Amino acid sequence: MCDAKAPGAGKRLTTESGVIYYPNTPEGHAAASADAAKTMGPGAGEGQQPPPPKENPNPPEGCEDYSDALWDKPCSKYFKYAHMKYKPVANPEANLTANQIACNWQKTCKNILDPLIDAGFKITISSGYRTPEFDRSLGAKNSIGDHPCGRATDIQILGQGDPAEKAKDLFKYIGKNMSGSFSQLIYEGRWVHVAHGGNSPASVAVLVARTGSAPYQQVGGKAGTSLPPDLKWA
Ligand SMILES: [Zn+2]
Secondary structure (H helix, E strand, O other): OOOOOOOOOOOOEEOOOOOEEOOOOHHHHHHHHHHHHHHHOOOOOOOOOOOOOOOOOOOOOOOOOOOHHHOOOEOOOOOEHHHHOOOOOOEHHHOEOHHHHHHHHHHHHHHHHHHHHHOOOOOEEEEOOOOHHHHHHOOOOOOOOOHHHOOEEEEEOOOOOOHHHHHHHHHHHHHHHOOOOOOEEEEOOOOEEEEOOOOOOOEEEEEOOOOOOOOEEEOOHHHOOOOOHHHOOO
């Protein structure tokens, strides 16, 4: 995890323990976008992703009641609620309360991010939870995607060589070892998008281009049976 202070445009906040997050304001959105662009490059908003279906198949259960007093506290073995990067707010379009969104985030950390740390990956969360307002500022047409529900995260490996090559390692590891944990996995070039219990169809996809009507290619569902050679895990 890398929580280094990032200078530049917009407005950032820092928890007492040093985790950077953003206010849910235009200035906060600008800062989050600027920080993401630095490591993710073009397309960090993923505005071209197809909209997921409307139902909410996995209402979260079994979490502690979230309040902002827990923001800088651990929600899993290695992560805090603050790693969401925005404090959770209710998402009426997805029929989720702030509490349920925090619960989704906790499950994503426990089921996806913690196991990656245990496997030795030094991951950076480049985009975690997105408030509906922030997601729309990135071009989202609705608020039912996995990011504004706390179910998706974009992760990178930074400072260890070419991020695109490192993202391949991450993608292949998750695809091969964690098919019971992720609902969607996308190789995005410099980063990997991974969702847990998400609305988006259970799938594995590969980014083809940042523009155009079909920027993502489906590669054989969670088995990844038609992956390109450099991304094959089996
Ligand atoms: Zn994403």
